[in-house]
Every structure is written in C-alpha cells, then in structure tokens.
Amino acid sequence: MPTPSKGPRLGGSAAHERLMLANLATALFEHKAITTTERRARRLQPVAEKLISKAKRGDLHARRTVMTTITRKDIVAELFEELAPKFAGRDGGYTRITKLAPRKGDNAPMALIELVLEPVKAKRKPVAKKSAPKEAPVTAAPAAEEPVEVAEPVEVAEPAETAADESAPAEAAEPAETTEQK
Numbered sequence: 001m002p003t004p005s006k007g008p009r010l011g012g013s014a015a016h017e018r019l020m021l022a023n024l025a026t027a028l029f030e031h032k033a034i035t036t037t038e039r040r041a042r043r044l045q046p047v048a049e050k051l052i053s054k055a056k057r058g059d060l061h062a063r064r065t066v067m068t069t070i071t072r073k074d075i076v077a078e079l080f081e082e083l084a085p086k087f088a089g090r091d092g093g094y095t096r097i098t099k100l101a102p103r104k105g106d107n108a109p110m111a112l113i114e115l116v117l118e119p120v121k122a123k124r125k126p127v128a129k130k131s132a133p134k135e136a137p138v139t140a141a142p143a144a145e146e147p148v149e150v151a152e153p154v155e156v157a158e159p160a161e162t163a164a165d166e167s168a169p170a171e172a173a174e175p176a177e178t179t180e181q182k
Contacts, residue, residue: 010040021047022069028095029075029083033114041097041111048113052094055084089120 011017024044027034029051036044051069054062063080070076087094093116100110 010043017043022071025051026070026072026075028113028115029070029079032117033112035100035110035112037103038097038099038109038111041113044113045095045097049092049094051079052084052087053092055079056087058084083115086117090116 009017011020020040021044024034024036024040025048028044028048047069051066054066058080063076066076066079067073070079096114096116098112098114100112102108103110
C-alpha cells in the first residue's frame, strides 16, 4: 500500500481518508468553523483551499469538479453563491488553524479550523513612493540652477554678511537678522 507524500494516512485506506477529508470539508463549509485534531486540520486545509479556489472560478466545470468531493448540493450552492464572492479579493489563505487545549479523553492535540471571512486590507507600496522623489530632484535641480543666474550673486553676498556677524558680538548680530527678515 503506497503512502501519501504528506505523511501517514488518517484512515485505514486511501479511499477512507479521501472520504473523511470530504466530510470534514463539507462540515467546514456548512458551519464556517470546526474543531478537530491538529493532524486532521492540517490535512484538511489544502483540500478546502483548493475547493474554494475552484469555487471562485464559478463556471460549470468547476462546480462539477467540486461536486466530486462535496456531494451535498446545498453546500456546493452555498460555497459558489455565498462564500466564493467573499473570497474574491483574497489570493489565498482562505482558512485559519488555531491550536486549542488537548482533548480531555485521550489528550489528543486539538485545533480549530475556520474560514477567514474578514475583508483583505490593502497593502502599501512604499518602494514606488521612495523611487519617484529621488529621481525628480536630481533631474529638476540642475535645470532650475542653470538658467537662474540672479540667485548666485545673492548667495555670494550672504556669506560676507555672516562673516561680519561672526566678528561682532552675538547680541549685535541678532537685531541685524531681524531687520533683514522684515
């Protein structure tokens, strides 16, 4: 008996595991969240996400493909008509697994697997904002300095005034600056 690539089987045979995962997926889409063992939740997550991705397509072939896994027509209709539009803005990560306290009887690790129905937050793109201002001053600054020759004599006069202010006491320099600003 060949073993699957993701670890040992949950049930006795491959068919039993496939049916168990189909029943878990049906319960997940019906109740929006289920509590099960961690191992089953981790095996259910990729199955449920693939079914949701097919439901987002919304065509007849996708509906028939989902019907091979989930045999209840009311759950398939709910998946295609109600849940798929809620996941339209999300590219993946349709389910969330949260670890819970161990089960009381056999101390099995438990987990809550639920559908992520919250809307997706828009991501910021700081890389584009940083690159645009860097390019603009470099190209605009030389063009603005070359045609304006009047600004250069004014700049030459300012260092001479600051040199005179430095030789004078600090108190005398302050009133001179206030008169220049007016």
